[in-house]
């Protein structure tokens with residue numbers, strides 16, 4: 178009697194799961210709309226000091242979607258980068274997050290660049306802060322010198338989000354990325370992809386121009402697996 182009941186319950190649960198999954202996944206257009214609407218809600222909630230404007234890594238404000246940080250962690254564990262170059266330090270929390278992950282792996286350094294030197298940034302033995310514009314030729318030269326012949330190298334672009342600036346960064350720093358490693362272009366969601374339609378040409382438009390020029394990178398579609406990312410098509414793997 179009990180065995181029959183358990184079988185019926187198991188069958189009902191399986192059926193219910195199937196129905197729920199089909200309701201969400203069968204209609205791809207509905208799925209896209211649901212993801213984009215949630216993305217807009219998540220992004221705009223910053224106005225009420227919520228979501229990504231109220232996210233901290235070890236007490237320091239970090240301007241990222243936590244789902245993306247989880248992708249970062251998976252990449253770091255897989256690639257064991259020797260150096261990560263980050264443009265756009267802000268409060269230092271993203272560099273500190275990367276360094277903390279490197280502590281767990283026991284390997285790697287972070288070089289992070291910002292025009293502003295904000296007080297109170299966390300210090301960490303694996304992090305080097307550089308001050309100046311990421312696209313100034315002397316800054317690019319300094320970073321190249323620091324990276325040297327180390328490998329693997331990853332690059333994260335997260336500074337001025339206007340198209341021309343991001344394109345200049347792509348041209349300056351993408352060549353540092355070693356084959357099989359990643360170049361992450363942050364905030365490709367801006368300018369209506371799907372948030373902030375008034376932004377004007379930004380990271381996504383820079384990325385498109387860069388790839389159209391034949392750069393040896395391809396979007397890693399596996400990085401869409403959490404559905405919401407602030408960097409749609411922005412996780413690029415070097416061939």
Ligand SMILES: C[S@@+](CC[C@H](N)C(=O)[O-])C[C@H]1O[C@@H](n2cnc3c(N)ncnc32)[C@H](O)[C@@H]1O
Pocket residue numbers: 238239240241264265266267268269270271290291292293309310311312335336337
């Ligand atoms: C989006 S924030 C960086 C967020 C940070 N990576 C995080 O995840 O918390 C952008 C930063 O880029 C910096 N920035 C703007 N123009 C820059 C430039 N030309 N070179 C370097 N940094 C720049 C700003 O001062 C700002 O701190």
